[in-house]
Amino acid sequence: MRKLALAISSKLAVMVAAENNLLNDKAASSTLIINTLAIKMRIK
Secondary structure, X not given: OHHHHHHHHHHHHHHXXXXXXXXXXXXXXXXXXHHHHHHHHHHO
16 A cells, blocks of 8 residues: 555656646746847837
8 A cells, every 4th residue: 555655646746746847838938938029129
């Protein structure tokens, strides 16, 4: 039982980490888009 619980918790940890990475990627890309838009507005 303990091995099963460990396996499940480690899988959950991996899934959470993957989701956090996805969220971080989305945030990074959105800030990139905002930055490029701001730069374009400054150029105009």
